[in-house]
Amino acid sequence: xxxxxxxxxxxxxxxxxxxxxxxxxxxxxxxxxxxxxxxxxxxxxxxxxxxxxxxxxxxxxxxxxxxxxxxxxxxxxxxxxxxxxxxxxxxxxxxxxxxxxxxxxxxxxxxxxxxxxxxxxxxxxxxxxxxxxxxxxxxxxxxxxxxxxxxxxxxxxxxxxxxxxxxxxxxxxxxxxxxxxxxxxxxxxxxxxxxxxxxxxxxxxxxxxxxxxxxxxxxxxxxxxxxxxxxxxxxxxxxxxxxxxxxxxxxxxxxxxxxxxxxxxxxxxxxxxxxxxxxxxxxxxxxxxxxxxxxxxxxxxxxxxxxxxxxxxxxxxxxxxxxxxxxxxxxxxxxxxxxxxxxxxxxxxxxxxxxxxxxxxxxxxxxxxxxxxxxxxxxxxxxxxxxxxxxxxxxxxxxx
Amino acid sequence: xxxxxxxxxxxxxxxxxxxxxxxxxxxxxxxxxxxxxxxxxxxxxxxxxxxxxxxxxxxxxxxxxxxxxxxxxxxxxxxxxxxxxxxxxxxxxxxxxxxxxxxxxxxxxxxxxxxxxxxxxxxxxxxxxxxxxxxxxxxxxxxxxxxxxxxxxxxxxxxxxxxxxxxxxxxxxxxxxxxxxxxxxxxxxxxxxxxxxxxxxxxxxxxxxxxxxxxxxxxxxxxxxxxxxxxxxxxxxxxxxxxxxxxxxxxxxxxxxxxxxxxxxxxxxxxxxxxxxxxxxxxxxxxxxxx
Numbered sequence: 001x002x003x004x005x006x007x008x009x010x011x012x013x014x015x016x017x018x019x020x021x022x023x024x025x026x027x028x029x030x031x032x033x034x035x036x037x038x039x040x041x042x043x044x045x046x047x048x049x050x051x052x053x054x055x056x057x058x059x060x061x062x063x064x065x066x067x068x069x070x071x072x073x074x075x076x077x078x079x080x081x082x083x084x085x086x087x088x089x090x091x092x093x094x095x096x097x098x099x100x101x102x103x104x105x106x107x108x109x110x111x112x113x114x115x116x117x118x119x120x121x122x123x124x125x126x127x128x129x130x131x132x133x134x135x136x137x138x139x140x141x142x143x144x145x146x147x148x149x150x151x152x153x154x155x156x157x158x159x160x161x162x163x164x165x166x167x168x169x170x171x172x173x174x175x176x177x178x179x180x181x182x183x184x185x186x187x188x189x190x191x192x193x194x195x196x197x198x199x200x201x202x203x204x205x206x207x208x209x210x211x212x213x214x215x216x217x218x219x220x221x222x223x224x225x226x227x228x229x230x231x232x233x234x235x236x237x238x239x240x241x242x243x244x245x246x247x248x249x250x251x252x253x254x255x256x257x258x259x260x261x262x263x264x265x266x267x268x269x270x271x272x273x274x275x276x277x278x279x280x281x282x283x284x285x286x287x288x289x290x291x292x293x294x295x296x297x298x299x300x301x302x303x304x305x306x307x308x309x310x311x312x313x314x315x316x317x318x319x320x321x322x323x324x325x326x327x328x329x330x331x332x333x334x335x336x337x338x339x340x341x342x343x344x345x346x347x348x349x350x351x352x353x354x355x356x357x358x359x360x361x362x363x364x365x366x367x368x369x370x371x372x373x374x375x376x377x378x379x380x381x382x383x384x385x386x387x388x389x390x391x392x393x394x395x396x397x398x399x400x
Numbered sequence: 401x402x403x404x405x406x407x408x409x410x411x412x413x414x415x416x417x418x419x420x421x422x423x424x425x426x427x428x429x430x431x432x433x434x435x436x437x438x439x440x441x442x443x444x445x446x447x448x449x450x451x452x453x454x455x456x457x458x459x460x461x462x463x464x465x466x467x468x469x470x471x472x473x474x475x476x477x478x479x480x481x482x483x484x485x486x487x488x489x490x491x492x493x494x495x496x497x498x499x500x501x502x503x504x505x506x507x508x509x510x511x512x513x514x515x516x517x518x519x520x521x522x523x524x525x526x527x528x529x530x531x532x533x534x535x536x537x538x539x540x541x542x543x544x545x546x547x548x549x550x551x552x553x554x555x556x557x558x559x560x561x562x563x564x565x566x567x568x569x570x571x572x573x574x575x576x577x578x579x580x581x582x583x584x585x586x587x588x589x590x591x592x593x594x595x596x597x598x599x600x601x602x603x604x605x606x607x608x609x610x611x612x613x614x615x616x617x618x619x620x621x622x623x624x625x626x627x628x629x630x631x632x633x634x635x636x637x638x639x640x641x642x643x644x645x646x647x648x649x650x651x652x653x654x655x656x657x658x659x660x661x662x663x664x665x666x667x668x669x670x671x672x673x674x675x676x677x678x679x680x681x682x683x684x685x686x687x688x689x690x691x
Binding site for chain 1: 403404407411508514517519521522523528529531533538540612613614622653654657658663664665667
């Protein structure tokens with residue numbers, strides 16, 4: 001075969017592939033009996049526990065919707081790709097989901113690093129992506145058209161806590177902060193304004209995620225004799241390790257406060273044991289525990305999976321309902337129509353009202369509610385704001 | 401300052417016992433065991449399993465974790481490392497690196513450690529959040545106990561190497577393997593025993609660490625790097641070198657993390673700086689060579 005013939009065959013092959021892929025991307029739509037939602041989650045690796053939480057929440061929501069007749073007669077199907085919690089894996093995992101034309105929208109992400117990658121790939125491939133937990137502020141500050149977020153950003157996590165501080169100003173804060181994108185965002189977009197515009201004596205002590213011996217950093221913080229010890233950790237292991245180190249260093253502030261994430265999940269209370277008692281956590285709202293709909297969700301989830309739902313499960317569950325609502329209102333079942341439907345979302349959920357707006361440099365960001373909760377007898381109870389509080393805030397009682 | 405010193409000594413004691421196993425294996429066989437950290441992980445797993453299944457205290461479970469690691473180490477040597485040794489040091493390096501990958505992935509199977517973090521917790525765990533205050537100095541009780549266990553084991557190892565026939569055979573095999581063979585020592589068996597003994601020391605460290613730190617399949621790599629630093633610092637193959645080197649590394653890390661601003665995030669860097677300084681100015685390590 002001559003070189004010219006070989007070249008022509010190769011050219012034809014490439015041309016055919018391009019045509020097929022081009023057609024598919026333009027007409028990505030749901031034509032079968034199911035509507036698929038893609039999610040990139042850490043199903044293996046050190047953060048697999050979070051992947052499992054979201055998988056349970058998605059599954060429960062999808063089953064409820066399907067049992068109620070689905071979306072215009074079509075069933076919701078969740079397709080999960082494993083990121084192992086790694087941003088590099090997240091790209092290929094998201095690209096795999098995007099290449100499935102039956103998938104009309106993405107959700108998931110979990111960590112900030114993975115969420116940023118998933119958002120970038122979603123924008124490049126023009127598929128709606130609803131962030132349900134990833135908190136890096138950048139994801140909704142890049143001006144992306146296809147990226148929406150229902151949960152508060154890391155910078156918004158301390159909102160309720162800062163309201164509390166404005167009412168009860170602390171004299172000094174030692175902030176034990178993780179040196180990654182999450183920790184950076186909590187300070188840059190959340191705390192910095194308060195620190196610079198108040199009289200509080202503030203000092204930040206950074207540590208590396210996964211570090212085992214954190215006692216030296218608690219010894220350093222002790223030197224400040226802080227009224228409040230603020231802790232930012234991405235997972236429950238670090239959160240527990242921080243409290244163990246504080247115990248060993250006999251660091252005794254009036255309040256220990258975590259900024260959501262690691263301090264706000266049951267794994268923290270299980271690992272830290274008694275040391276979790278009275279630890280506060282400031283982050284996404286945990287729902288109105290007096291609301292009937294919330295209680296039904298809570299009871300059903302606990303009965304189905306044997307563990308009580310926290311912020312992750314509530315966010316994941318809500319995400320599927322928000323997307324189902326958009327599918328139902330979309331003029332056609334394709335990605336562009338879903339995008340338009342998401343723009344006009346105005347939904348009351350167990351996670352509060354969901355409406356995507358542009359404000360303070362954010363685009364398509366929900367003004368998510370935040371609260372301050374406290375670990376009491378191994379359970380997390382809301383203590384602030386007062387209208388949501390289940391009981392009064394209890395100061396740290398000392399190590400004895 | 402005193403608090404920081406004792407904190408460093410406590411963690412340094414655990415480092416020492418891990419490095420002791422590594423230097424023993426290197427001293428006798430000239431094998432750099434890249435899977436050494438995984439024996440720490442296996443020790444942690446055995447203690448975790450025994451505590452969660454029958455409530456056995458991690459320190460008591462040493463009587464099971466150490467023989468378990470010995471067995472795995474012995475079998476690894478007799479069936480794989482011994483054969484790879486014939487091809488040279490590079491082969492054993494690659495083989496143990498492969499064994500490390502295998503053990504991590506094997507232990508990450510759902511019916512073993514699984515992909516998640518685990519931790520010993522519960523009211524029946526005596527060591528949980530147990531802090532002992534002596535004067536103005538606070539100690540993590542488990543690490544303090546571990547420090548004493550390490551001291552006892554180092555003394556026992558010294559007696560074993562200097563007073564028993566097998567210990568003397570190990571030293572002879574380390575110093576002059578061919579001469580040892582000529583005088584009737586089965587160097588192959590002795591090497592297997594040494595490899596197993598080194599793994600058992602790592603297993604003991606794993607049981608001690610399980611009282612305080614999270615457990616997951618790839619945690620061994622954290623300790624492997626530190627062990628290499630200690631072995632080079634103390635002198636490759638030197639038992640006292642590993643013991644003292646471990647304490648030096650622990651204290652250096654502790655002071656660096658406490659007194660250098662932002663030092664917590666760079667604690668491994670302090671060890672690497674010592675590593676480079678020793679390599680540059682005293683490449684044979686602080687205590688020379690030889691078991």
